[in-house]
Amino acid sequence: MVKRARTLASLAAELGVSRTTVSNAYNQPDQLSAALREKILAAAAARGYPGPDPMARSMRTRRVGAIGVLLTEHLSYAFEDVASVDFLAGMAEATYGTDSAVTLIPAGPDARDDASTLVGRAVVDGFVVYSVASGDAHLAAAQARHLPVVLCDQPSDTDLPFVGIDDRAAIRPAARALLEAGHRRIGILSIRLTRLRRDGFVPAADVDGADLHVQRGRVLGALDEFTAAGIDPGQVPIVTRHINDQPSCVDAARELLTTHPDLTAVLCTTDSMAFGVLDYAAATGRTVPADLSVTGFDGVRYALHRGLSTVIQPNKAKGAAAGRMLQELIDARVTDTEPSLDVPRRILRTTYHAGSTVAPPRN
């Protein structure tokens, strides 16, 4: 059993070379002879020296080799949600080949004073902040770190680098499909528009001030289209739910359709909501689309499988774009003396999937 070298310095001492030389053996192979390098690496292996300590290295180089993703929801929810799993897959893809890993940072809604400790303490080179409300404390904490930050989806009104879709424009084809089929009495179902819980009807006038920009954009986009078709947006019933599990969505459909039995169509801002409508319709004996037209948003696999008329957004591509953008910002920071002044902003395309849940109204 050979003595154990636990640091670069001790290994250097044992071999009778300088620390630099050992360091170079790992990091700058062209700075020493191949023979010496081999000898050093072999000696290291023999003594169980695992190579330069990553922490010390990071401290010195100011580079970690990890990018953080802030997922606001309880982290294990993120793995149950198809969209965020796809997003993570995209980020993983973006880092493939890079010398960076992805660090998942749970940033739950628990408003402990130190809710931001995880992001404050995370050992990463930058953050991707995935879909949080404007004014989110974790986002603020990430910015406070003075590291590159890329925002994904929301908030959409900051000066930070951004990757997302144009929700307001993206939903219009769905609204248009309903209008073109001849619908005039259309209700809207949306997931929460604000961080604060508020289930039930929301006046159209309140939508503008909502702090969850994604849902706000979708509702506004639909209203834009309705308005353009001569429908008074103030007369469009809008129902929201804070949680988007199946029972909530069905209940939202019930609330909307029992209070407004004259509706011939429901536009939903998420596929989950649309499923709620489909389920409620089935439970109450209505046929879709003969008795009721429905549109969704997101284009999750199950929606396409079920033939839902919906808007497909590229979740994986978003993840990849966000990952790459952050990586570029990190690299630029090392290279440039002065960071470039234009903030990257990438808007990805969406597509409307016609599906089979829109048809002309019965009467």
Add this chain to the structure above:
Amino acid sequence: MVKRARTLASLAAELGVSRTTVSNAYNQPDQLSAALREKILAAAAARGYPGPDPMARSMRTRRVGAIGVLLTEHLSYAFEDVASVDFLAGMAEATYGTDSAVTLIPAGPDARDDASTLVGRAVVDGFVVYSVASGDAHLAAAQARHLPVVLCDQPSDTDLPFVGIDDRAAIRPAARALLEAGHRRIGILSIRLTRLRRDGFVPAADVDGADLHVQRGRVLGALDEFTAAGIDPGQVPIVTRHINDQPSCVDAARELLTTHPDLTAVLCTTDSMAFGVLDYAAATGRTVPADLSVTGFDGVRYALHRGLSTVIQPNKAKGAAAGRMLQELIDARVTDTEPSLDVPRRILRTTYHAGSTVAPPRN
């Protein structure tokens, strides 16, 4: 605009207190007066000091606040595979409330010399190694780091902390169900048993030496049960495929059933394989289970949905157990002078789901 304090020391200097005091304001609130603490925190906020630098802190405390997960496959595959997504969800759950994040470390099969750099450079407190072949280079690299390592699923024959199921025992109820229904001519379909690609028939005698312990265990468990029922394991046809996508699985079913048309049942070591059999049976006009009985393994959602007779394993619980076990090892390392000598080993329970794809053979 106030001067910017970029380090703890500079902030301390500007405030005329010692660095310790500032450090304590962040880390040991009970070591100074609330008033002073407030004053320090306020001054920090005013100057944009983001708090103690995480890298320097980690370097000093030898603690990062992140645990690494090694997923051998190309990382974005991991997000397409239900089992590994559930596993990650479990890990996320285990770290919830802990001051640890999860770092995903892609450890693709690219056997570059430095394939292990990511794991060699990862700034983490320990590793969970998820389902790799025995002798995997990334596992070796993780061990070389002298950090706590927890193995999940495989390899199962090391002295490392382990979380998994007893694959060999777990599959026996599926085999037994087929035997009890009266089947005697049963084929086996398995995903790759070795890292090296080898599609097609595998002699039962070769299974023992397979380096992918999970699949090996399942095949051996089935053979155990067959043997106990008086069937010569040497006569049981075993077909493998390296890749488990749908076409491969269907093709495996074709290969098995065309060469052995007398089989009345197929035992599969994964649900994906069983789907391949179901699809092939449907395509060739056989009814399951009337004409052919089929069992799977894993218990993915879709399998249960489809009524497959299969073994359900608790993927999320595995992730949670692995995460917690690693966390404990990390904490113990800080506390204990001498690490405890018994290596934790946790075997989780599986359940056989009867489903509806097993019935007595026709003749």
Add this chain to the structure above:
DNA sequence: CTGTTAGCGCCTTCAG
């Protein structure tokens, strides 16, 4: 409750 003293292990000049 506050301050002083020592490094943590490495990489990067810069000089041979």
Add this chain to the structure above:
DNA sequence: CTGAAGGCGCTAACAG
């Protein structure tokens, strides 16, 4: 191609 020196920013231990 190699070596010596300095410091990255912080916290643990101890002493006031």
